[in-house]
Amino acid sequence: MAVIEVTDLRKRYADLTVLDGVSFSVEEGEIFGILGPNGTGKTTTVECVEGLRRPDGGTIRVLGLDPVEDARRVREQIGVQLQQTQLPENIKVWEALDLYASFYAAPRDWRELLEEWGLADKRNARFGKLSGGQKQRLFIALALVGNPRVAFLDELTTGLDPQARRATWELIKQVRAGGVTVVLVSHFMDEVEELCDRVAVFNRGRVVAIDTPAGLAGGEHRMRFTVMTGEMTGVEGLPGVTGVSREGNRVVVTGTGDFATAVTAHLARHQVLVSDLRIDKRTLEDAFTALTGRSFD
């Protein structure tokens, strides 16, 4: 069942077209990634879905409801990760959780969230005194305190050290295991690969691809080597090989499946001696660059 359905979403600011017909759906229980270069409309899209901005065209359904017309009922069932500036410096951790819990009809017990997110010993600490990682965990706990069916997380692990990032990923997997659908706006390829069931890649106000991270990366790999001696012929026709390019004695062969074994066996059979052999797997980052024409930053 789709918990979010966005069809032909359009939004302009003055003469700037920010969303130019965005469509996607998010299935119940999945972690859905939103990925794209800066300024391509990711935040605008998510804020329209949350009911915080009014679209100029298209339709949005969140749990079957229109986020503008049924704003209160939508907000009751979603959780949104706050940004740094949205909490006063001197609010205590428990006060923030208690306050946000009060906005919902059936919130979670925030004491449990303190334990789960490793904040129990910080319950009386003031927000302004927390470390970057603790603030981040508090924002996630606040997004979950309303016991939402859908949680929107933005820049989930920005500012966390590698260990804290891994710990956060594990907790987000538990959130999914608990049946919460997660929409994740991220700038980190490793995070998207690790967490997302499916990803929408945005570019210039459109969705240019939607697939699993592995599906986006594609099955094609690259093999590079330098020909030292012998004449290399017939590689193009080998099973799995999709392309061969040559510059002097440097060769790049692309292919799928077990093409590299076929190529090395072929070279050995024809007494072609090679050096500097490397095989690169195409990554999500390569796919991103190919789809958007921009490298990730």
Ligand SMILES: Nc1ncnc2c1ncn2[C@@H]1O[C@H](COP(=O)(O)OP(=O)(O)OP(=O)(O)O)[C@@H](O)[C@H]1O
């Ligand atoms: N309220 C606004 N008024 C005018 N222009 C806006 C407004 N909000 C966003 N924009 C512009 O709309 C475009 C898309 O912004 P948006 O924040 O949706 O992109 P994004 O993909 O989330 O970018 P980032 O990754 O940098 O957060 C940008 O060019 C931005 O400057």
